[in-house]
Amino acid sequence: xxxxxxxxxxxxxxxxxxxxxxxxxxxxxxxxxxxxxxxxxxxxxxxxxxxxxxxxxxxxxxxxxxxxxxxxxxxxxxxxxxxxxxxxxxxxxxxxxxxxxxxxxxxxxxxxxxxxxxxxxxxxxxxxxxxxxxxxxxxxxxxxxxxxxxxxxxxxxxxxxxxxxxxxxxxxxxxxxxxxxxxxxxxxxxxxxxxxxxxxxxxxxxxxxxxxxxxxxxxxxxxxxxxxxxxxxxxxxxxxxxxxxxxxxxxxxxxxxxxxxxxxxxxxxxxxxxxxxxxxxxxxxxxxxxxxxxxxxxxxxxxxxxxxxxxxxxxxxxxxxxxxxxxxxxxxxxxxxxxxxxxxxxxxxxxxxxxxxxxxxxxxx
Amino acid sequence: xxxxxxxxxxxxxxxxxxxxxxxxxxxxxxxxxxxxxxxxxxxxxxxxxxxxxxxxxxxxxxxxxxxxxxxxxxxxxxxxxxxxxxxxxxxxxxxxxxxxxxxxxxxxxxxxxxxxxxxxxxxxxxxxxxxxxxxxxxxxxxxxxxxxxxxxxxxxxxxxxxxxxxxxxxxxxxxxxxxxxxxxxxxxxxxxxxxxxxxxxxxxxxxxxxxxxxxxxxxxxxxxxxxxxxxxxxxxxxxxxxxxxxxxxxxxxxxxxxxxxxxxxxxxxxxxxxxxxxxxxxx
Numbered sequence: 103x104x105x106x107x108x109x110x111x112x113x114x115x116x117x118x119x120x121x122x123x124x125x126x127x128x129x130x131x132x133x134x135x136x137x138x139x140x141x142x143x144x145x146x147x148x149x150x151x152x153x154x155x156x157x158x159x160x161x162x163x164x165x166x167x168x169x170x171x172x173x174x175x176x177x178x179x180x181x182x183x184x185x186x187x188x189x190x191x192x193x194x195x196x197x198x199x200x201x202x203x204x205x206x207x208x209x210x211x212x213x214x215x216x217x218x219x220x221x222x223x224x225x226x227x228x229x230x231x232x233x234x235x236x237x238x239x240x241x242x243x244x245x246x247x248x249x250x251x252x253x254x255x256x257x258x259x260x261x262x263x264x265x266x267x268x269x270x271x272x273x274x275x276x277x278x279x280x281x282x283x284x285x286x287x288x289x290x291x292x293x294x295x296x297x298x299x300x301x302x303x304x305x306x307x308x309x310x311x312x313x314x315x316x317x318x319x320x321x322x323x324x325x326x327x328x329x330x331x332x333x334x335x336x337x338x339x340x341x342x343x344x345x346x347x348x349x350x351x352x353x354x355x356x357x358x359x360x361x362x363x364x365x366x367x368x369x370x371x372x373x374x375x376x377x378x379x380x381x382x383x384x385x386x387x388x389x390x391x392x393x394x395x396x397x398x399x400x401x402x403x404x405x406x407x408x409x410x411x412x413x414x415x416x417x418x419x420x421x422x423x424x425x426x427x428x429x430x431x432x433x434x435x436x437x438x439x440x441x442x443x444x445x446x447x448x449x450x451x452x453x454x455x456x457x458x459x460x461x462x463x464x465x466x467x
Numbered sequence: 468x469x470x471x472x473x474x475x476x477x478x479x480x481x482x483x484x485x486x487x488x489x490x491x492x493x494x495x496x497x498x499x500x501x502x503x504x505x506x507x508x509x510x511x512x513x514x515x516x517x518x519x520x521x522x523x524x525x526x527x528x529x530x531x532x533x534x535x536x537x538x539x540x541x542x543x544x545x546x547x548x549x550x551x552x553x554x555x556x557x558x559x560x561x562x563x564x565x566x567x568x569x570x571x572x573x574x575x576x577x578x579x580x581x582x583x584x585x586x587x588x589x590x591x592x593x594x595x596x597x598x599x600x601x602x603x604x605x606x607x608x609x610x611x612x613x614x615x616x617x618x619x620x621x622x623x624x625x626x627x628x629x630x631x632x633x634x635x636x637x638x639x640x641x642x643x644x645x646x647x648x649x650x651x652x653x654x655x656x657x658x659x660x661x662x663x664x665x666x667x668x669x670x671x672x673x674x675x676x677x678x679x680x681x682x683x684x685x686x687x688x689x690x691x692x693x694x695x696x697x698x699x700x701x702x703x704x705x706x707x708x709x710x711x712x713x714x715x716x717x718x719x720x721x722x723x724x725x726x727x728x729x730x731x732x733x734x735x736x737x738x739x740x741x742x743x744x745x746x747x748x749x750x
């Protein structure tokens with residue numbers, strides 16, 4: 103039985119639609135990440151699941167029960183907020199125990215459960231402190247502690263790491279992943295950060311304009327994006343998009359770029375032969391270029407000769423930018439493979455991994 | 468000969484300006500505090516000392532007779548009346564007003580119009596409605612009763628309390644309440660466990676001003692009471708006679724009347740300052 107099942111959900115703020123018809127099923131124990139750009143409706147969806155917003159249409163089922171008209175506290179959920187939402191007038195112990203006290207839990211049990219949660223998060227030595235005496239990371243741990251102490255069926259996270267600096271965010275991300283492994287609870291996590299989505303999720307639900315653009319495992323969305331939007335959203339640095347035309351290539355298909363460069367498509371793309379001459383967008387990730395043909399995923403490497411415009415070293419790797427088909431394209435190489443700006447080098451593009459996109463609808467062909 | 472800066476060196480100029488500022492400050496303090504000091508001293512003077520010329524700045528000995536005289540005939544009991552009336556109306560107004568303010572802020576009850584209408588009630592000058600209210604009270608049989616004045620003071624304080632608490636509640640991050648709702652609180656528990664503690668400074672500041680308004684009221688107490696529920700403000704006026712005034716009683720009564728508010732503000736001082744400044748700076 104799915105821990106969460108959403109059918110046909112619609113939510114409007116006045117006349118402005120925020121969620122425009124969402125169906126989602128989350129099996130028990132899964133870590134689902136709702137990700138998307140600002141305004142896509144992910145926070146609204148989460149808050150509607152929590153009961154802090156009311157949906158105009160559709161049903162929300164938690165643990166098999168329809169909860170549309172239930173108050174947040176009856177929905178068997180726990181929530182972690184972006185701004186921690188710690189009560190400044192209570193110490194850490196009282197903050198964590200707050201929900202248990204509200205539900206009239208026996209005092210001895212409160213003590214045990216709070217201490218266990220604190221141990222799990224490494225904040226046992228902070229139980230006497232007030233929130234203002236804690237750092238950002240510590241406050242977030244307390245907020246998480248307050249959620250996990252309640253043994254709820256569903257855990258909701260609303261961009262919990264957005265307020266932390268980059269290093270702390272990396273630490274807390276690992277914490278949350280570890281917690282999920284230890285507790286095995288169903289977690290729904292909202293973020294705009296695609297790295298958080300990729301590293302934490304069992305399943306990613308990518309939202310755009312109030313609708314689900316694509317849902318699947320992180321690798322699914324990364325390797326087999328369904329649309330231009332998905333292809334461009336996940337992956338850092340962003341996928342390169344180059345305008346091109348489909349062309350017959352003797353034995354198979356190829357894409358011809360604006361500057362005449364022709365890149366052959368591997369054999370399994372023969373299905374595109376009916377569309378020869380059609381304008382498309384070629385999508386290829388910076389990671390799918392290499393100086394060494396043997397490194398690529400199989401036959402289907404296209405050889406290129408490119409003139410480097412820009413080099414951005416990051417230590418072990420380097421990002422080089424070069425014009426291809428009239429568009430600036432970025433490739434990620436090992437640092438020792440990169441040359442200087444102005445030099446021309448040979449590159450292999452992994453056409454097995456490339457995607458061909460219909461520029462009209464944005465769908466991947 | 469060049470026109471140069473005054474020959475006074477910079478440091479001395481600063482010293483003179485500072486001394487001047489202190490002088491003005493001290494003068495202002497004297498001007499504001501002197502009447503209180505005089506009143507205080509007068510309550511401890513003998514009648515002879517009160518009318519002495521040149522004025523007696525400090526009595527030879529502190530006489531308590533003026534105070535003692537207030538007790539046998541129940542004059543001092545009027546201070547208790549004031550305490551009951553102001554205290555009860557403040558408590559009721561604070562509870563009802565804060566709940567109303569919460570409703571206005573979180574549930575947007577009545578939209579913007581209701582909020583403005585409520586504060587507009589405060590614009591009514593009391594003297595304009597005191598006689599219609601009197602007639603109403605005669606009809607209800609509420610003249611010269613405790614509940615009559617408590618209801619009136621509460622009604623008059625509510626717009627102020629609602630307006631002030633609205634501001635303080637708006638400053639409470641919504642996430643705190645949402646977190647409490649998810650954790651298991653009802654709205655009432657959220658109000659009691661989250662809103663009240665968070666708005667504590669604002670609550671105290673508003674309560675003190677509400678109390679002071681009711682405490683100092685004269686016009687309603689004068690018109691709506693007779694003998695049973697005399698407040699200290701009205702009682703003081705009884706000492707102004709046609710031919711002479713009982714200055715010792717006037718001063719002693721006034722001091723007694725000022726004392727409770729003095730103590731309240733002194734003890735709640737730190738909440739007061741925080742509450743006032745919190746209301747001033749938004750966001």
